[in-house]
Amino acid sequence: MDFLNAIIVLFNYTLIPALAYGSQLALGAIFVTLIYAVLRFANFATGDMMSFGTMFAVILTYYFQSLGIGLGFLPTALLTIPFAILMMILYMLIIDKFVFSYYRVKKSPPVQFAMVSVGVMFVTQAIIRIIIGPSDRRFLDGEKFIIKATEFKEMTGLAEGITLKSTQAITIIVTLIIVSIMFWFLNRTKTGTSMRAYSDNEDLALLSGIDPKRVVLITWVIAGILATIGGVLYGLDKSYRPFVYFNNMLPIFAAAIVGGIGNPYGAFFGGYVIAFAEILLTYSYKKFIAYLLPSSLEPNSLMQLLSTDYKFVVSFSILVIVLLIRPSGIFKGKTI
Amino acid sequence: MRNYENVIYAYIIMLLLIICVGLFQSWSIALTILNYCLISAVMTIGANIQWGYAGLINFGIMGYTALGGLAVVLVSVDPVKKAWQVGGLNILGSIWIIVAIVFITRFILKRFEKSLIRNYFIAFLIIAGVILIRVTATPGIEAIESVDPAVSGFLGGMGLPVLISWIIGAFLAGALAFIVGKIALGLRADYLAIATLLIAEIIVSIIKHEEWLARGVKNVIGLKRPAPYEVELQKTQWFRDFIEKIYSNKLELVNTIAQKKIILNQLIIDASSIFVKICFTGLFLSVVIILLIVTQKALYSPWGRKMRAIRDNEEAASAMGKNVVKEHLLIFILGSAIVGLAGAMMVTNDGLFTPGSYRPMRYTFVIWVMVIVGGTGNNFGAILGGFVVWFLWVEAAPISLFLIDLFTAHLPETNAIRLHLVESAPYFRFLLIGIGLLLIMRYRPQGIIPEKIIKQ
Numbered sequence: 028m029d030f031l032n033a034i035i036v037l038f039n040y041t042l043i044p045a046l047a048y049g050s051q052l053a054l055g056a057i058f059v060t061l062i063y064a065v066l067r068f069a070n071f072a073t074g075d076m077m078s079f080g081t082m083f084a085v086i087l088t089y090y091f092q093s094l095g096i097g098l099g100f101l102p103t104a105l106l107t108i109p110f111a112i113l114m115m116i117l118y119m120l121i122i123d124k125f126v127f128s129y130y131r132v133k134k135s136p137p138v139q140f141a142m143v144s145v146g147v148m149f150v151t152q153a154i155i156r157i158i159i160g161p162s163d164r165r166f167l168d169g170e171k172f173i174i175k176a177t178e179f180k181e182m183t184g185l186a187e188g189i190t191l192k193s194t195q196a197i198t199i200i201v202t203l204i205i206v207s208i209m210f211w212f213l214n215r216t217k218t219g220t221s222m223r224a225y226s227d228n229e230d231l232a233l234l235s236g237i238d239p240k241r242v243v244l245i246t247w248v249i250a251g252i253l254a255t256i257g258g259v260l261y262g263l264d265k266s267y268r269p270f271v272y273f274n275n276m277l278p279i280f281a282a283a284i285v286g287g288i289g290n291p292y293g294a295f296f297g298g299y300v301i302a303f304a305e306i307l308l309t310y311s312y313k314k315f316i317a318y319l320l321p322s323s324l325e326p327n328s329l330m331q332l333l334s335t336d337y338k339f340v341v342s343f344s345i346l347v348i349v350l351l352i353r354p355s356g357i358f359k360g361k362t363i
Numbered sequence: 364m365r366n367y368e369n370v371i372y373a374y375i376i377m378l379l380l381i382i383c384v385g386l387f388q389s390w391s392i393a394l395t396i397l398n399y400c401l402i403s404a405v406m407t408i409g410a411n412i413q414w415g416y417a418g419l420i421n422f423g424i425m426g427y428t429a430l431g432g433l434a435v436v437l438v439s440v441d442p443v444k445k446a447w448q449v450g451g452l453n454i455l456g457s458i459w460i461i462v463a464i465v466f467i468t469r470f471i472l473k474r475f476e477k478s479l480i481r482n483y484f485i486a487f488l489i490i491a492g493v494i495l496i497r498v499t500a501t502p503g504i505e506a507i508e509s510v511d512p513a514v515s516g517f518l519g520g521m522g523l524p525v526l527i528s529w530i531i532g533a534f535l536a537g538a539l540a541f542i543v544g545k546i547a548l549g550l551r552a553d554y555l556a557i558a559t560l561l562i563a564e565i566i567v568s569i570i571k572h573e574e575w576l577a578r579g580v581k582n583v584i585g586l587k588r589p590a591p592y593e594v595e596l597q598k599t600q601w602f603r604d605f606i607e608k609i610y611s612n613k614l615e616l617v618n619t620i621a622q623k624k625i626i627l628n629q630l631i632i633d634a635s636s637i638f639v640k641i642c643f644t645g646l647f648l649s650v651v652i653i654l655l656i657v658t659q660k661a662l663y664s665p666w667g668r669k670m671r672a673i674r675d676n677e678e679a680a681s682a683m684g685k686n687v688v689k690e691h692l693l694i695f696i697l698g699s700a701i702v703g704l705a706g707a708m709m710v711t712n713d714g715l716f717t718p719g720s721y722r723p724m725r726y727t728f729v730i731w732v733m734v735i736v737g738g739t740g741n742n743f744g745a746i747l748g749g750f751v752v753w754f755l756w757v758e759a760a761p762i763s764l765f766l767i768d769l770f771t772a773h774l775p776e777t778n779a780i781r782l783h784l785v786e787s788a789p790y791f792r793f794l795l796i797g798i799g800l801l802l803i804m805r806y807r808p809q810g811i812i813p814e815k816i817i818k819q
Contacts, residue, residue, distance in 0.1 A: 069553040071728075126801060138420055138552040142735060143804050145728050149797025152724075156790035273724070277564055280557050288554075332493055336572040343561040350558055351546060352482075 028185070033318035035187040039176075045299070045306040047195040047264055050202035053298025054257030055279035056286065057209070058250050060294040063283070064226040065246040066127065068140030072148040073254075074276030078269050079151055080115035080255030081262045082159050084108060088166045100170035104259055105197070111259065116251035122147055123247055131243070148273075155269050163268045167194060194264040205256055206295055209249065213291065218245055226289070278305075278339060281346040287356025296357065301342045309335045370743050370812055377750045384758070391633075394640035396757055401647035402709045403749035407733045408654050408742060409701030415740030415814065416662065417694040418674040422556040423543065425726035426563025427536040427699045429570055429718065431706025434532030436577045436716050439587040440520035446507045446575075447518060453503020454518065454575065457496045464492040507575040517578045525587040529650075529707045536703020537696045539566065544695040548688070560723060571718040583716040590642035596635040603627075606634050643712055650708065651746065654701065658742050670694060671740075729756060732800045738810025747812055752796065759792030 055077060062070045070076075087107035097103045126147060130140055173196050176188030213219040218241075225232040225242045233239060258272065265271070278301055286297025312330040333341065349356060381400075385393035406424065413419040468485055475481050508516045547558040571579050596602050607614065610630055617623045661667050673680040673687050681687045710716050729752065737748020767788060771781040803810065 069557060126805075129805060136552070138418075138556075139804070139808070141420070141553045141556055142731070143801065145731065146797050146800035146804060149728070149732075149793045149800065151797075153790050153793035153795075153797060156793065157784075157787045160787065161790075277561055281561060284554070284557065332490070332497075334572070337568065340565050340568050343565050346558070346561055347546060347565075350550065350554070354550065354554075 029318045032185055032187045033315050035185060035189060036315050036318065039187065039189045041303075041306050041310050043189070043191060043195055045302045047192075047198045048306070049299035049302030050198045051257055051261040051264065051298075052275075052279055052282045052302055053295045054202055054205070054253050054260070055275065056282035056294035056298045057206070057291050058253040058257065059279055059283040060286070060288055060291055061246060061250055061253070064289040064291075065222060065242060066131065066140075068137050068144060069280070069288075071141060071144040071276070072151055073279055074273045075148050075151040075155065075269075076115070076119065076250075077254045077258035077261070077275070078155055078267075078272035079118060079258075080111050080251065081258035081267055081272070082155055082269075083111035083114045084255065084259045085164055085166045085262065085267050086159065087111060088168075092168065098169065100193075102167050102169045102194070102197070102263055104166055104263055108256060108259055112252050112255045115255045116248050119247045119251050120244070123243065128243075152269065152273065159269070161269055163266050164262075165266045167263050169193065192264070194260070198260045198264055201256060201260060205253070209253075210291065212249075222246065274339075278342045281342045284346055285349045285356060287358040290356065290358045293356050293358030300357070301345065304345050305338045305341045308332045308341045309338050370747075373747050373811060377747065377754070380754060388761075390637055391640065394637060394644060396754060398640060398643050398647060398712055399709075399757070400750040400753045401644065401651050402705050402712065403730070403733060403753045404651050404746040405647075405654060405705035405708060405749075406702055406730050407737060407745040407749040408651075408658060409698045409705060410730055410734045411698075411737075411739065411742060411745035412658065412701065413694060413698035414734055415745065416667065416670045416674065417691060418552075419548070419691060419695055419698075420552050420556045421559050421695065421698065422723075422727050422731070423559030423563035423566075423699075424702050424730050425721050425723050426559075426566035427539065427702040428706035428709065428726050429563075429567050429721040430535050430539055431529075431532035431703035431708075432710035432716050432718075432721075433570055433577055434535050434703070435525060435528040435586060435707050435710040436583050437520045438523050438528035438531050439525040440583065441522040443510060443515045443517065443519035446510045446515065449510060450503030450505075450507035450575065451518070453499055454507070457500040457503075460492060460496050460499065464488060504573075504575045515578075516581070517575050517583075524589075525711055526589050529704055529711070532707030533700040533704040536706070537700035539703075540696045540699030541692070543699075544692045548691050548695060560727065563727065564723070567718065567721045570721075577716060577718070580719045582718070584714070586710065586714050586716065588639075588714060589646060589711065590639050593632075593635040593639055596638060597631050602635070602638070603631060606631050609634075647708060647712075650704070655742055655746065662742065729796065732796055735800060736803050736810060738812040738814065740814035741810070741812050744810050744812030744814075748810065751811070752799075755795055755799070756792055759795045760789045763791035763795070764788045 055073060058077070059070060059073050062068065062073075084104050084107045087110055088102075088104045091097065091103050091107060096106065098106055126143055127140070130143060170193050172190065173193050174189055174191040176190045179188040179190075180186070213223060221232065221237045222242050222245060224235070225237055225239065229239075232242075261272075261275065279298075282297035282301045283294045284297070285300055286293025286295070288294075309331065316330055381393050381397055384396060406428070409427075410421065410424060413421045467488060471481060471485060471488075507518060510516055543559060543562050547555055547562070550558060570577060573579060574581065577583055591599075607627060610627070614623055614627060617626055669680070669685055670690065672683075673685060673690055677687055733748040733752040734745050735748070736752055737746065738744020764785065767781070767784045771778065771784065774781045
């Protein structure tokens with residue numbers, strides 16, 4: 028029984044949060060990697076673009092709530108996602124037209140692209156703060172929990188319970204759906220293949236009659252979908268605050284590089300690697316060990332490898348280690 | 364000579380702008396801006412050495428700035444003896460453990476063939492080391508942090524004069540750059556940017572959360588100064604006489620002695636803060652000038668030519684027998700050391716160390732905008748970029764408030780849009796900087812003052 032309790036403790040405090048957080052990172056990382064693979068630059072506006080899409084979801088959620096439109100036990104934000112995605116894609120296309128396309132035509136080096144994306148980051152951040160302000164916002168409504176700890180305890184008779192927040196379940200499910208559709212699209216459809224061809228070898232792709240404008244357009248559309256959904260899921264799970272979204276760019280980058288930048292499968296996997304590492308290394312194992320060991324040996328310290336303050340440090344250290352040992356990432360990404 | 368004319372005009376315009384601030388806002392604000400401009404200029408010189416001379420993209424400026432700031436605390440604050448007594452041994456012990464782990468890892472890496480077992484062993488060693496460090500350090504850290512937690516709760520520094528910390532700050536930043544360079548310099552440009560950014564985040568979060576080191580987010584206040592304190596200055600006789608002499612015309616118009624005294628006191632209080640700021644300006648200006656002379660000399664020396672050759676064509680330079688890796692590492696260390704110096708200068712200027720304020724937006728990206736806007740590869744340009752961008756960064760809020768008032772003048776005072784815009788005036792600085800960067804990148808990619816190659 029104690030063994031079962033120990034497993035449940037671990038399940039509740041590490042596995043579920045890590046899966047949810049990993050899904051959010053994975054969506055962001057695929058966004059980064061896609062831009063990197065097709066448009067060939069590291070997009071420093073990643074976090075703020077996600078924030079931009081989420082901003083519309085937040086505003087529309089408030090609007091829908093005032094109109095009394097909702098999804099019952101599901102959060103209203105899910106209803107607003109399509110509209111937010113549209114706005115996001117529109118914004119991305121405008122930015123691409125006025126900023127990035129010039130450098131793409133000129134075939135500027137990736138460093139220049141990165142600097143330009145820093146400019147876009149500044150502008151996006153300003154627009155977000157002017158429209159919605161820098162404060163913390165919660166926009167989750169509907170049912171908060173799917174399984175409550177007390178219910179679980181009553182059901183199973185165990186001493187420990189499992190809490191499953193509805194946002195965590197939604198995050199994991201939506202991510203799986205979106206990612207499977209995306210991989211299906213990239214691998215099975217003609218457009219997806221042409222995108223991969225363009226990413227592999229631009230000149231050859233152009234020679235075989237692939238329209239670069241179309242490829243770029245579709246990349247931004249997919250990027251907009253990923254960015255908005257990733258941002259909204261994160262915002263539902265925690266809360267929406269522009270500064271936090273900007274900071275989230277860093278673990279997202281770490282996830283993309285750890286997985287092998289330019290490789291969507293790698294990015295997907297990298298998101299979970301980063302999330303699990305962050306949570307497993309900063310989790311206090313006291314309760315877990317207390318169940319496994321006889322009560323005389325019960326540890327009196329927290330049994331924590333690193334304090335939770337160092338959550339980000341863990342992911343960045345993993346990145347450094349990966350860069351040292353296997354610079355192309357776990358799944359082979361683009362060459363460095 | 365025509366080339367120099369632009370430079371001179373640009374600097375005169377900049378100076379006039381600052382004087383305008385002095386006339387329309389206050390001289391105190393103008394001097395504060397000027398001081399920060401000078402500090403930014405030192406940072407941009409550092410970044411420009413890396414980016415302009417060698418083409419290395421370092422987004423970790425924030426980390427080196429923070430490390431320079433930390434140096435001020437570690438050098439100039441008086442040691443907290445009680446904290447050393449209760450926890451010094453534990454801290455020293457864990458530092459030795461870290462050193463031991465590093466050397467054992469190096470030994471294993473050198474001695475044994477690459478294999479899976481070796482990797483697992485190193486991973487095991489590091490995890491065991493982390494546990495060991497926590498076991499040794501935790502009681503010490505707890506003891507240190509409970510020594511007067513309201514005012515100290517940290518180990519303190521060495522109690523040396525603050526100017527020494529500028530040099531130590533540069534050394535610390537250089538040492539960090541050596542490690543980072545060893546890890547990351549082989550990477551492609553945009554990878555390097557991301558890696559350095561993330562490593563800087565690691566540094567800042569260590570400084571933030573290790574309270575025994577420099578109080579972390581609790582901040583260290585009341586740091587030493589290389590300039591006199593306002594309160595003491597107000598009491599010194601020569602300063603009082605000096606102010607009386609300057610304002611003698613004005614004071615003569617006042618009739619009663621009592622009133623004269625009140626006015627004089629007010630003048631002295633104002634003047635003392637300005638005097639302190641001028642002292643800082645003098646110090647910073649001399650640092651900027653020394654750095655400028657050294658970097659200009661270096662740029663046009665054979666070494667500078669070599670760096671440019673490496674930047675412009677790495678393969679060709681390598682084929683000519685230049686050691687690209689070594690030169691890159693060297694320039695990475697030099698540039699970072701200058702940034703560390705700037706970090707120490709900034710903390711000295713503020714008189715307080717606030718690790719929570721080190722954010723990538725302010726300390727990495729804005730500095731990069733300065734370098735790009737000013738002119739890459741040209742020190743005069745980089746310094747000007749520091750001035751222009753910092754000026755805009757500070758003055759963007761008043762300027763945008765003015766513009767908002769202008770454009771919404773026809774709307775009533777209580778109009779929701781107007782109120783919302785006025786409330787969000789501080790964020791227009793991001794818009795201004797962002798659009799400025801995009802415009803410069805598009806229409807004048809070489810910056811305001813472009814790089815000038817002298818053919819010899």
